[in-house]
Amino acid sequence: MSETTKAIPMASETSMAARFKRYGIWIVATIILLVAPYIFSSGASITTMCLMGIMIVFALSYNMLLGQTGMLSFGHAVYYGLAAFATAHMMNWVIKTGAPIPLPLIPLAGAAAGLFFGIVFGAVSTKRGGTAFAMISLGLGELVYSSSLILRSFFGGEEGISADRTKLLRFFGYNFGSQIQVYYLIAAWCLLCVILMYAITRTPLGRMCNAVRENPERVEFVGYNPQFVRFIAFALGGLFAGVAGSLAAINIELAQASFVGAAQSGAVLLAAYMGGVAFFVGPILGAIIVTLLSIKLSDFSEIWVLYFGILFITIILFAPYGLSGLLMMHAQFWRGPLSSRIARFGKLFGSYLVAAIPALIMILGAILLIEMIHHIVQKSAEGPMMHFLRSSRFTVNTHTALPWVGGIVALIGGFFAFRMTWPVVAKAWNNALADAQRSGA
């Protein structure tokens, strides 16, 4: 009987514990956002966190399409970028007319622009699902990007449209001249959007989006029009992408044609997919990691985009549910008494460590070879010496055999050693599973 009551979700849980469970996560998130600038207080860190906040909103809005509704878009930057331009124009208009609108309200203009273009383009593109939708989204993306080069008065040509965010009406004395003030503006909007987007997943529309993703045909036979479900999801995705684009324009006080471009559309796809589209939290993780990687990797290599692409393909091949999927696979081990949980994870991570060492050797070998090829082909003028990953200490002579042989040995040897560790990991995994089931029962 207890089985039955447990299986059916209760109408409303009103106990304090339940209430904390529902709202606690948001309180924690608020605290993290509030204190983060005190922990990572350097100027570069705050700039990075601003970019992360924008990307989180953008990636989650993307996931309303891909993860929730099953629509793969290659042109989501259209709504982000057009909203950025709308924002820049709006800010300039506010400055010119002196309208009493403070900066924190400006993202509403971005939201409206995103929603508007989401409705207009969504009406055309959501008629089709699947592959056709993906191609149409790509075509619309190109259409808008190409138009941006023609309609110079709206897109501002090469320079784009700039807007000085400090010239607006002061908001309780803040003029948003400093990056930290902008950080709190972005953080507040980010939190608001995350909460709203999470709430939408738990509404009738949100659930029908999942149904459309799973089986659009069956949806028609329970009274819903799958095209209309897609359309609303698309328009709402446009709205939140609009907020993200608006925040981006405020952040750098500029909207450029590249905002609507294919690279921006690709970036949000990468972020959402790497984080994992099957879980709400996935794109948040993805946004944080992709933002960090794209800033940090370029410090180490000129061809970091290539490594990025290889990482993306690796995730598609071996971890199709992304990072959040990998994490969630471990949730099943989190049961029983705390000491046994720690022991269980200790053993499992021990086996990961065993596998990680040869994997790391393999990866380093591959990177060494790629960097040397790059050096020889592109930088023959600089001579044979190469600074490996821009390190001043580790230099390689690309004209001698040793680094080449070393790279090949590390790559191939590392691969075979790595493969030998797979049974170890598999065994540790099965043991942990059996152990967790014992203590769960």
Added chain:
Amino acid sequence: MAELIIISTLNGVLYGLLLFLMASGLTLIFSMMGVLNFAHASFYMLGAFLGYQISQWAGFVPALILAPLIAGGLGALIERFGLRTVHKHGHVAELLFTFGLAFIIEEIVQMIWGKLAMDYRIPSWLDFPAFTVYATNYPAYKTFMLVFSILIFIGLILLLTRTRAGLIIQASLTHPNMVGMLGHNVPRVFMMVFGLGTALAAIAGVIAGAAFVTQSNMAALLGPILFVVVVVGGLGSLWGAFVASLLIGLLQTFAIASDWSLSKFFGSAFSPTRGTLLFDIWTVTIAQIGPILPYLLLVLVLIFRPTGLFGTRDT
């Protein structure tokens, strides 16, 4: 005027045929495997760069033979070891895999050949005017491209109608679900079709690369137009891809030759103020909007015929 029309028609048909060299492979792959190969234009680019490199070392004819073979072989390997692994995760994962692939191919091409345009020239033995239309010389190389593309299509038609593998491919065009029931040799046919399709794209790359620009952004520029072709034609329809290729080829070529704009059409009857959106729209010439015409066509077709011109299948 007649001169312009004849030359533009020739160029338009040529561009259309090149598009169809790629779109046909893309359509074959899509019909059989249900995967739209996002990296298809990347194989066109690979064809152009390999063609350039081989013709540097060994001349144009070896390049024309070897480059498609290498690119096609690479395509087959990618199908065998990449795409087949992702297959079980569904079409979205497959499409994303090819998206990632396009990304990587561009980066590798950039790593090896750099970002600048290659000095890939047409072979000197084809560098003469073939015939003259009024006062314009039509180059022999373009004539060669026309004839060569047509020969490839004849070969393709023979392959599809006269060989066993061709019959299986044909069956997949009309009865996509039945092919899966044909038995154990289907994966190999998949690999062959993927190899064939990518080789066709590479052929287009080898011959077009010499006539136009060979640069690491060529895949990103052409890819979206290619997808417009297959969506406008109707996904999975070979005939539709053919018609749409020619349509877009002619449309873009004629657009480039036209300097019409709204302001020219209406004369001085109305002139919006400089610097406004209306002014931009009023004064833009057809030649300037040439690049967006395929996408406008896409939107129009979708509004009036969502399955594409010849499409029957809902994907």
Added chain:
Amino acid sequence: MNSAVELKDLKKNFGKTEIIRGVSLDVKSGERHAVIGPNGAGKSTLFNLISGRFLPSSGAIHLRGENITGLRPFEINRRGLSRSFQVTNIFPRLSVWENVRCAVLWSKGYKYSFWQNIDRLEDVRARTAEILDQINMTARAQTPAGVLTYAEQRALEIGITIAGGADIILLDEPTAGMSRSETEHAVALIRKVSEGRTLIIIEHDMGVVFDLADRISVLVYGQILATDEPVKIKSNQKVQEAYLGAAGHD
């Protein structure tokens, strides 16, 4: 008695092949009507036409007197006609609870709402629980539908079909592939859920058909050979020759 579903000289061809060759049928409100016939007779196609999945080539379909020819499936569903599928057609990665709830939502008037918390919609929750109880799957509520056993998925298929409270229900071979005991269970379920509603059922199991149906239509090569009460169908000479004689019945 009023007519629930009326087909008027319905025809459907795919290319040159005629699958439905002029079917006229009047299903009365409240009756349990079985459609039987050999494989390839066009039974499932007939369901696809009635439910709006396919457009008829000619002819008309009336639902309680209203012409619904050419309407989309969701429009027909909203008018109170719901169908199940021969090949199980569910939402595999959603839980059993979510599967049924999706089918309840429209009938409770929530449409495309993205401003109401679905877990707080008491009427939706109650109706979903009621359906799960009816199809005996309360204990499986949180299981993803894709991992259910075949018989459970068939039961869920029926659950999704009836959840919206449609008063005309079309079931396409609900007991196909089930064991004897599973079939008995399913028949009891169908009897229960079709109480007070109109039921049209395609079924190969003659035991089920003669047990359940008020009237039977025999469809052979896209045409209706006979429509009558079970006893009369059994003794019908034409039916004997064309179908029952050859197939035998148990």
